[in-house]
Structure formats: structure tokens, C-alpha cells
Amino acid sequence: MFETDGLKHLPEILNELGARKPLVVADPGVRDAGIVERVEAQLAGAGFDFHLFSEIDPNPRDQSVDQGALRMQELGADGIVAVGGGSPIDCAKAMAAVAAHGQSVRDLAGPGRLSRPVVPIVAIPTTAGTGSEVTFGAVITDTRRNVKVSVKGPQLAPAVALLDPSLTLSKPSDLTASTGMDALTHAVEAYTVKGANPLSDAMALHAVERIAVHLPVAVENGNDLEARAGMLLASLVAGIAFSHADVGAVHCIAEALGGMYDLPHGVCNAVVLPAVMRYNMDYCRARYARLASAAGIDFQGVEDGAAAAVRWVEGLAAAVKLPRFSSFGVDPSDFPEIAAKSAENGSNPSNPRPMAAEDYVALLKEMTGS
Numbered sequence: 613m614f615e616t617d618g619l620k621h622l623p624e625i626l627n628e629l630g631a632r633k634p635l636v637v638a639d640p641g642v643r644d645a646g647i648v649e650r651v652e653a654q655l656a657g658a659g660f661d662f663h664l665f666s667e668i669d670p671n672p673r674d675q676s677v678d679q680g681a682l683r684m685q686e687l688g689a690d691g692i693v694a695v696g697g698g699s700p701i702d703c704a705k706a707m708a709a710v711a712a713h714g715q716s717v718r719d720l721a722g723p724g725r726l727s728r729p730v731v732p733i734v735a736i737p738t739t740a741g742t743g744s745e746v747t748f749g750a751v752i753t754d755t756r757r758n759v760k761v762s763v764k765g766p767q768l769a770p771a772v773a774l775l776d777p778s779l780t781l782s783k784p785s786d787l788t789a790s791t792g793m794d795a796l797t798h799a800v801e802a803y804t805v806k807g808a809n810p811l812s813d814a815m816a817l818h819a820v821e822r823i824a825v826h827l828p829v830a831v832e833n834g835n836d837l838e839a840r841a842g843m844l845l846a847s848l849v850a851g852i853a854f855s856h857a858d859v860g861a862v863h864c865i866a867e868a869l870g871g872m873y874d875l876p877h878g879v880c881n882a883v884v885l886p887a888v889m890r891y892n893m894d895y896c897r898a899r900y901a902r903l904a905s906a907a908g909i910d911f912q913g914v915e916d917g918a919a920a921a922v923r924w925v926e927g928l929a930a931a932v933k934l935p936r937f938s939s940f941g942v943d944p945s946d947f948p949e950i951a952a953k954s955a956e957n958g959s960n961p962s963n964p965r966p967m968a969a970e971d972y973v974a975l976l977k978e979m980t981g982s
């Protein structure tokens with residue numbers, strides 16, 4: 613459902629799903645912004661027996677997931693209302709999986725591990741970027757190995773994605789920028805990975821068209837409802853694109869960096885995306901040119917268009933004031949570990965150009981000029 617002020621439909625959505633004892637899962641930021649209060653008001657007004665779980669980190673950790681699942685079992689929760697950015701929504705999806713399977717989230721990571729149905733999830737995104745409200749996976753930090761792992765299965769897709777652009781109005785410009793660049797990365801990677809197909813292509817190009825128009829405005833003026841709505845829809849569409857194609861090397865590095873340094877996911881993607889696009893250039897020239905068209909760029913011929921697409925992505929990241937990779941303070945002695953984790957990522961084989969650990973090291977060196 614996509615509607616400004618659509619939060620009012622939450623009670624009827626839960627009734628349709630047969631959830632009378634939902635657990636609201638939200639991060640502390642969303643709670644402090646007063647959005648949880650608005651959700652709770654809807655639930656209280658309709659007589660639901662609900663509780664709140666908000667012990668969630670920005671990069672959700674295995675312990676939070678296991679604790680949340682325990683809470684679900686103690687309360688007999690028959691549904692989840694996940695409110696916030698990708699972290700609470702991913703955490704909620706993983707909690708539902710853990711509660712259904714009775715195993716730690718660490719034991720459920722990886723493809724094909726889920727065999728049981730989970731309680732229905734209503735996802736209410738308050739940032740525009742992750743697309744987690746429509747994807748089949750949840751990315752969680754395995755704190756024993758400091759690595760991000762994915763819990764995946766079609767049953768983890770939220771039963772309903774409730775998109776209300778008014779809920780994204782309050783977000784600060786840096787978060788708008790980083791989450792928006794995450795959506796752009798989903799679109800660019802979905803459009804260029806080996807598994808790209810007509811459905812994901814259409815979604816990815818549509819997302820790029822919208823991001824090109826709306827992201828700079830949403831960052832500049834957070835109260836522009838049209839730009840916020842455009843980005844929320846772009847994020848959703850980009851989420852559908854990559855869940856039907858996959859992501860590639862940008863996400864492999866971003867997840868390695870996020871797991872090791874606890875950096876925001878969108879920022880990691882944004883700083884890495886242009887460098888990976890250059891690395892993949894020979895395998896993606898025509899597709900990059902098509903992305904440039906979608907971004908509204910005039911160019912002459914495929915070669916020119918492909919180069920323009922990379923310049924556009926780099927320019928957009930700079931225009932929305934995202935930091936450069938060098939500002940992360942990543943120690944070059946960590947490059948081999950980042951590279952090894954990137955190469956082991958389940959999405960690495962999807963990257964259009966083969967990328968081994970040594971290629972990741974070379975890319976990291978290039979990005980830092982070391």
C-alpha cells in the first residue's frame with residue numbers, strides 16, 4: 613500500500629492478516645522521532661494487544677535477533693509490525709525466522725535454511741533505500757565472526773509493505789543521502805549482474821529515473837513530499853529489482869566493511885559504487901549507457917554514455933555530500949580481510965566481471981590511492 617498518511621490503515625491490515633497480538637519492532641531513533649507513538653496510537657485505538665521491541669542496533673546483531681525472537685515466543689506474538697529503516701525491518705524478518713525455527717539466527721544464515729512458515733510481517737519503512745519491505749532476505753551481523761550474514765527465504769517477504777511518505781519527512785539530509793545511494797546501488801547492481809532479467813531490468817531503470825529526479829531534491833529539502841514519495845517508491849522498486857536479480861561486488865565490499873567497522877550500509881555502497889562500475893566497465897558498457905539515458909543524461913554513442921553513467925553516479929554521491937572512502941580510516945593492513953570476506957559473499961559470483969580476493973585488494977588500494 614502506498615498512501616500519504618496511510619498509517620491509519622494499519623489496524624485493518626492486521627485484522628486481514630489475523631494478527632491480534634503484534635510485536636512492534638522499531639529502532640530507538642524511530643521511537644525518539646515519535647513515529648512509534650503514532651503506530652501505537654493506531655493499535656491502541658483498535659484494541660490490539662501489542663508490545664514494543666526496540667533494542668536494535670543500526671547494523672542489527674545476532675543477539676538482538678535472538679532476544680527479539682525470545683520475546684515473541686514469551687508474548688505469543690502472532691504478527692510483527694516493523695517500523696523504521698532497514699535495520700528494524702531486517703531484524704524483524706530474522707526474528708520471525710528464529711521464532712519459527714527455534715534456532716539461533718547464526719544457524720539459519722545462508723540459502724535454503726528456512727523450512728517453516730513465519731508470522732505475518734507488516735513493514736513500514738521510514739527511510740527510502742533498503743527496499744527491505746519487499747525483499748526476501750535479512751542482513752544480520754554475526755558478532756562471533758564480525759561478518760554480515762543473510763537469512764533468506766520467500767516467507768520472509770513482509771505480508772504487507774505499508775509505504776507512507778509522510779513518515780520519511782523527518783529524516784536528516786545525511787541519512788536521506790546514504791539510504792538513497794543504497795537504493796541507487798540496488799538498481800545499478802540489479803541492472804548489471806549476471807542474473808539481470810527483463811523484470812529486474814524494468815524495475816531497475818524505473819528506480820534510476822526516479823532517483824535522478826528526486827534524490828537531490830529530497831536531500832536539499834527534506835520537507836518536499838513529492839521528492840520523498842518519489843524516493844520511497846524508487847527504493848521499493850529497486851528492492852524488487854535486486855531481489856529478482858541479485859547485487860554484486862559493491863554490496864560484497866559494503867557488507868564486509870559494515871560487519872568489520874559498523875559503518876552505515878548506504879555510505880559504504882556509495883563510496884564503492886563508482887570504483888566497481890569502472891572495474892566492471894568492459895562487461896557492462898551498453899548497460900551503463902542505458903542507465904545514463906534513464907538518468908536523463910545526453911550522450912553520443914555507447915562509449916560516451918557508459919563513461920557518463922559512472923561520472924553521474926560519482927557526481928551524485930558528491931552532490932549529496934557523502935564522504936569519500938579515505939575518510940573511513942580503514943587500515944590498509946585490513947584490506948586482505950575485507951577482500952577475503954567480499955570474495956566469500958554469496959553475491960560475489962553474480963558480479964558481471966569475475967572478482968577474486970586479489971581483485972578486491974587492488975580495488976581497495978585504488979580507492980585509497982595506496
Ligand SMILES: [Fe+2]
Binds near residue numbers: 794797798863877881
Ligand atoms: Fe543495500
